[in-house]
Amino acid sequence: MKQFQIIGEVRGLGGMCAVETRQESATREPAATKQKKLAQYCYEHGLITITAGTYGNVMRILVPSSLLMRNSMKVWTCWNQGWPTLRYCTASSSS
Numbered sequence: 001m002k003q004f005q006i007i008g009e010v011r012g013l014g015g016m017c018a019v020e021t022r023q024e025s026a027t028r029e030p031a032a033t034k035q036k037k038l039a040q041y042c043y044e045h046g047l048i049t050i051t052a053g054t055y056g057n058v059m060r061i062l063v064p065s066s067l068l069m070r071n072s073m074k075v076w077t078c079w080n081q082g083w084p085t086l087r088y089c090t091a092s093s094s095s
Helices: 032-044 069-088
Strands: 007-011 016-021 050-052 058-062
Touching: 016 032, 032 050, 032 058, 032 069
Parallel strands: none
Antiparallel strands: 007 016, 016 058, 050 058
């Protein structure tokens, strides 16, 4: 995940995972606007996520135990393709 500098921290074991987004890794400033854009991108591509955290900059993903391998690849592809779209999103842009 270090290929995307916006990812500050990945937390969780098992079925639930949380990914914290930041403006820059060095400043640790929350990236709530970018998180909302990513959640919208995922939703538009068939992946429903939960936005959480004190600053709204954490994405939670809860994977059902009945998930099939072919579907997990669709989820990963959607999620992985959404990150580069945030390169053009600024903190002041509206969602």
